[in-house]
Amino acid sequence: NAGVTQTPKFQVLKTGQSMTLQCAQDMNHNSMYWYRQDPGMGLRLIYYSASEGTTDKGEVPNGYNVSRLNKREFSLRLESAAPSQTSVYFCASSNGQETQYFGPGTRLLVL
């Protein structure tokens, strides 16, 4: 089992460009999450999907959109990247309130 996988591992964008971060899990979890980690800020929830077919905003949703493509996959899209979106992005999955399992992260630099 690969657990939670994320692509790409690293990306450089120019301001205004768009991109999609991909996440997949093979643990048959119902819930999936996108976080960003910034120095001194911990992990902040961007969006989550409690179950297939549903998505909800987290603490910092502005500038992002998500798609729960199926039970396995949950993507995060930046329509018009801004330097403030330079961060490390983590995807996670769980069954409800149980332990969340994280992917290895995507490092994004917006110039």
Add this chain to the structure above:
Amino acid sequence: DQQVKQNSPSLSVQEGRISILNCDYTNSMFDYFLWYKKYPAEGPTFLISISSIKDKNEDGRFTVFLNKSAKHLSLHIVPSQPGDSAVYFCAASAEGTYKYIFGTGTRLKVLA
């Protein structure tokens, strides 16, 4: 408003001694708590959890204590090892919700 706080950004401990990492929360609806360890350039890995129906949970060298009246939890690592050097996050969740609120993390350095 930070609902989950880790007020110590960093902590240094000698190898073999006890490490105590603290976490405070403000939302009385939180009823499930997790601790994660994170190495640089890796995703957080789950360490230990505790439910609000308990006040202590142990797993090997790791013990988490929960004081509901004080809205405080702590992670004890005994004995501390150099490989424990990492950033530790606590996270809290309320029943019926699917999301966790994370603290800002404490960087633990275990000195050999």
